[in-house]
Amino acid sequence: MNTPATALAWELWRRHRLRLIAIVGLVLAFALVYPALCTLAGFNPGSPDALEEMVKRAGLINNAGQWLQQVVQVLYLLFLTCGPAVGMVLTLLFVTWMFTFTEFDPRNKDPMTFPARLFTLPVSTPFLFGWLFLGGMTAIIVLYGCWVYWVPQPHVDIFGVYQNCFGWMTLLALAQGIVWALAAWPTTRMVLLMALLFCFLGSPAQRDIFESPFVLPPLFVLGTALAWAGLHKMRHGQWQGWPWPWPFAWWSGRAKMRGPKRFASPAQAQLWFEWRRFARRLSFYAAGLVLVPVAIHLLVRFVAGLGPMQDDTVLGFVVYLLFMPPALFFCFAVAPPQTDLPFVMNRPLSNGGMMMATLKAEGIGALFSWLVVLAALCAMPLLGVFQEVDQFSSALAQHRAIILLGVMILSWRLIAVSLGFTWSGKRWLARMPFWLMLMAYLGGVTLAMLAADDATWNSFWRLVPGLLVCLVVVKFLLAFLAFRLCLKRGLLAPSALQAWLAVWALLAATLFIPAAILFHDQPGFLPLSLGIILLTPLARIGFCPIALAWNRHA
């Protein structure tokens, strides 16, 4: 580290080395394994319309085989079609974030703070700017090149726009500009970043942005100028934020603290705390990610008079809406905000009480998120041709209720079952949900390979009930041990345990009763019932208070 440039490069590497290794691993995996997987599945990514080929293949499969076999195959083909593009987009977005050089600031709890310590180093602002800007551009070009030249990208129309290196460079310049110039306005900064991402990645104007020769170059120059000015102003404490005059500020300013209403109980206070700390933000993110695109499309449709949207675009949009809450909940499950845990752990509240409040708040968040999704789905016919979605929906008409209940509970479950890991306070355990998801994903890939051959699949299918029964037995055994330990150590009040068992029974019944009505005469009913029991969280909930005690009394 003889030069400031080397030192900065080292810092960047030191902060992100695991993620960078993961990116290299992902690119290599796609470069080496993906072509083989395509060959194995009989999928040709070089076909002029890979999406159509995928739909045809899915249609062929739909004619035969069991439902699970079909679902697995369709998901697998979706992965083959979208995997490289999604991988490319995610890694390029990561590099874009990396070169804003921001980090979490525990003082302000701001996740994107440019470290002020860099301004105390004897390096000039042009050097800092030049290093981060040029380094970022180089990284984008290299990574983009790796994805485009090493990984076979399927010919899918909607992903074509992402294959524009200058577009990604412009995105980086604009992101740096927004993050650095609006450092003192975190909320405005976040809104603009979301708008930028939406415009570049999913807006109706996306193709115009990427393909027009008159849009990207000026945006690139604007981003660069903003980034330069932002870094310069930030260094010298200019462009300070200003206190917005809040509505009723005159009232709140003069008002005495007139004995705010007290919470009825510690449990109610803790529920409010968990809602405000975590679940409300999650719900708002879900609402924003669902409602903003719908609103923009509605504006484009009715104000600009463009459209209607094409059939497959509507289908894609519906899929996006349905995947958004689980994806968001998974992100929060993997990386939950833990900054307030030390504060909570010093309150005179039992571990069980904390857990119940968190579970309730997440439940409310999941319900709210899905209500927003349902509202957005209701608005979909206004956007365009709905025939394909309608057909798809009609085919699943009987199963709609159970699917909806299933995804709602699944969204909540993603966080609920991860609590024990994240509350343990151990980093290696906190990352467990991610590894579990990866294992589930690899399991899905294995299932997809099995599903390709009917004979193998049938052999596997015969083993499924036995395997599930074993898992259910293990689940109940672990739950018994966990809850017994909780009661013995006073981590969970008996009333809280009874309440949770009642909730568990209710959740399981909510899924089981419609399943029984719909599938009682189907061969897959037993595995489905056992799957419901397995999916409704019990043992891992039992381990939550224990994990929290581990952290609380290290």
Next chain:
Amino acid sequence: MNPTDASPAVEITGLNRRFGATLALNQVSLQVRRGRVFGLVGANGAGKTTLIKHVLGRLKAQSGVVRVFGLDPVADPVAVLGRIGYLSENRDLPAWMRVDELLRYTAAFYPKWDMAYAEELRRQFGLAPRAKIRTLSRGENAKAGLLIALAYRPELLLLDEPSSGLDPVVRRDILEAIIRTVADEGRTVFFSSHLLEEVERVADDLAMMFNGRVVLAGALDDVKENHHRLVLRFDSPQPSAPKVPGVLSITGGGREWTAICNGKREEAVAAAARAGGRVVAEDSPSLDEIFVAWAGTKTE
């Protein structure tokens, strides 16, 4: 609470704590008597916060016993935490809360929460009710933490580096006044600090920690009484610090040296005489000097 109750508010016996290869606490034993102000002093990394975390139940004793009001803080955290007002060194208040929300939330956990007192303290600290915690300065953050630690009149006020971030005026006018008030009401205060003049002003008892060990504990008056500063004069210039048995530290040069010693004065004078020096002046050392003297013995 019965202030005349003889059982100590905090009782720690033979406490050990190891973090990997580092021995953070080594056979720590101390008692904090009810109704007293107990100051815990030590250099950075001495183990003060680790000890306080054991009292809170945030760390489980690897060996040894910790009792707060006779209760195990790990086995019964709700009962123990319900009687403790705690101000964290890190001021880890939720950044997204407003001050009034913080009060409302915290009040729910303490049946004895005194809203009028909370309001009085809030005004005294100059905290706007609708100010977000994230917008507060470091000092204001400390005041907010102190506010919620005090407003339910806890039996034990546990303060980890309470002065950190407070300016001298606030420290003197608010913090010390509060500590005294709490103690005068018959409640107990256990606080850590590295500001020795502050400890000297407010503490009744103190413990001094170095490298995870309590090297000195007792009533402040006794501690000061048992330490002496002796100015020694030698007949000939001493090329290096003279070796005087029983002396904690010795500084100076040439013929005149200043020694800080612990124990009986007569023994120290006799030891100095044996080393060839005579006492030309003596007085009581400040706590600061005692601390530095002990620190010297621990770093040699």
